[in-house]
Amino acid sequence: MIARAAARGPSKRRAIATVVQDKDLVAQRHDEIFRAASRVFISRGYHAATVRAIAREAHLSLGGLYAYIRTKEDILYLVFDRLTTTLRDAMRRAIEGIDDPAERIRAAIHADLKTTEAYQDEILLMYQETKSLDRASRRAVLSREADYVGFFEEILRDGYARGVFKGDPRLAADAIAYLCSIIALRRWSLKSRLSPDEVREGLVAFILRGLGVPVEDDR
Amino acid sequence: MIARAAARGPSKRRAIATVVQDKDLVAQRHDEIFRAASRVFISRGYHAATVRAIAREAHLSLGGLYAYIRTKEDILYLVFDRLTTTLRDAMRRAIEGIDDPAERIRAAIHADLKTTEAYQDEILLMYQETKSLDRASRRAVLSREADYVGFFEEILRDGYARGVFKGDPRLAADAIAYLCSIIALRRWSLKSRLSPDEVREGLVAFILRGLGVPVEDDR
Amino acid sequence: MIARAAARGPSKRRAIATVVQDKDLVAQRHDEIFRAASRVFISRGYHAATVRAIAREAHLSLGGLYAYIRTKEDILYLVFDRLTTTLRDAMRRAIEGIDDPAERIRAAIHADLKTTEAYQDEILLMYQETKSLDRASRRAVLSREADYVGFFEEILRDGYARGVFKGDPRLAADAIAYLCSIIALRRWSLKSRLSPDEVREGLVAFILRGLGVPVEDDR
Amino acid sequence: MIARAAARGPSKRRAIATVVQDKDLVAQRHDEIFRAASRVFISRGYHAATVRAIAREAHLSLGGLYAYIRTKEDILYLVFDRLTTTLRDAMRRAIEGIDDPAERIRAAIHADLKTTEAYQDEILLMYQETKSLDRASRRAVLSREADYVGFFEEILRDGYARGVFKGDPRLAADAIAYLCSIIALRRWSLKSRLSPDEVREGLVAFILRGLGVPVEDDR
């Protein structure tokens, strides 16, 4: 059931209407726009960012940019769409081929923390600006997010069935996915005292204990 | 040391410049502005909210409002300042007089989850819009937040010294405070499946286990 | 019944939303905007006219102008609203106190031709740009126009009952009102050969004959 | 003199510059563009219509369309040029071979009303948007229109010489041609109460009476 949800994936993808018809060109430009817009949104925030600045950063004229999107909000959606796809794919690869639930969840958490570290700016942006999307886009992004949490839930449900984990799998999945985002949302708090490695190890241990899995190096 | 941090409290408060002199009047109007602005910011978001709408909601004229603040951003700061004060006070009262570390942390978590539930809109707003504050205001708000985490850290450090908890107190404090905010930031995900009580109990159990405290009702 | 329609008058007036509240000031500024916009619309046409140019002509800043209207289309409606009111009032005054149907219709036609001559630019604009109004505004303007035609219809119906006129009163009213607008819509054609007086007299005679009223000076 | 005017005809036609040389191809494409543009202009209005939409409707690429016209305004001129030609030809055929002035003018009016009914959208467009043409195009279109009025004038002048009509032939010609367009310009007013046949018969009677021709069925 969750596997289905995760597999469903692109079904919820919202199409971005373009006046340019060449599919390959659109794909290529969307990629450039994604990169340019990420930079601009991250440095200035969605509202303060101007479409002009994004066009400039993407080496496109203003009209040129608008041939590949319809509204400023489309650009934000484009960014989030690419980001959630990247995150999901990274997670898929990370847990592939691991069968033991405890190992699998450990790998998932580790991967999540690593990618969150790598995309901390983008993830922070997503938490802050998903609200700026319209209904349809927001739905699409949240559905991707749900798929992502689904990976955790699937593992937990399996481990729960085998008696490895404690607590409600759905809630735990949500809690774990959320807790991993702490790296992006509270980095100003964490970075001042602990190294990224210490943070990561500490969080893995905390979560595993929270799931009822004994952690070796507890003093 | 942490006690100090928590006690330090108002020291970081940023003053809001007003053209009106009468201190009592300013305090009263600031209170009205806080309430009006909270409503407007929550329903429309910070950027979409107009100063006009806030003035109207606060039963002030546009010029009148500007006698008590200097910029729109001042209003946002005012909202966050009041909110963090409220949150801190609630936390203080919740753990007052409890000595046992496990009981104390349980009470703190419970209180946090309860107030997060009560102020979910405001807290979501704070997570999304702290970035819209200027440096000085942001610093002040984050320092308040740090004080809040300090409550958890203080308890954990004490329990750690007494051998009750596992893991790094600083990281755990951050993790716990952050995890509690899940109620505000991911309510669309949680509410669809679990009751508020189930969420709260599940999170308390997860956190306590994460701290290495045995939880009774684990199957 | 027609008297009612004509009397109904302002009932269909569409309100123009303003952010400025002072009613007198709004009335005064609307008057200035009406005059300025008429000039600009007439010289450049509705679409080519910029709101900036209208603001300049009205000695208002751009934002200032927008405090008295909501959209560019509001300005067009404002112009048409004033114009149709002026036209209607002029017609009312012209036929007041005349009882004989033939004299009354002659006076009405004469008045219409005179005001059409006086407001030819504005009337041409109205014929060309009523389509640029949105549904509600267009309805309001057309309802005014209908009232205007109603004056003719009322007279014709009365004369028809007394056996003075021939043909369908409704159609004749429409035809007469329309024919009078020829002065505004085809002045490039008329002016080249005949004086305004000749045009007016010729049209009055044509119409009266069309209604079946014997015309004296027919050779 | 008028015969000359009517015969002069195409002399005033403004040429549309094309990059394509092949005359037959240009003629064929211009015909397709005329039909496509008429539809688009009528449904959206000249200003709201985009050149893109016209190209699409004409099954041409954007660049392709521009090989047959130079500006958007060229397209509007093209439409009006074809339309006025069509109207003129219809009128010519309608009065051909009729000698009696009264019969001839009756036929002309009837034909005008019929074609106005058939091309009401196009004629309305012409009245509203001739102003959007540049000087040269406008001149060309108005000259065609003058030719059209010339048909009426010719008949009237002849009848006047024979003592059949009253009033100034030139003014009457203008008045008649204009009055016929009422069907296109005020159809919202007419259609609600009378059938097309009633309108047509009523107008013919009104005009004939206006010319001093006795009308049989007057009660």
Add this chain to the structure above:
DNA sequence: AATGAATGAGAGTTCATTCAT
């Protein structure tokens, strides 16, 4: 002869902030 991606000037509109009263 045909294509369609690219350009960029310019439009309408909003709103934080000021200041004369």
Add this chain to the structure above:
DNA sequence: AATGAATGAACTCTCATTCAT
């Protein structure tokens, strides 16, 4: 201390037209 009219910079978005291919 209070009012609210006025300002104008800055924003998003459109579309006629060009030109490399």
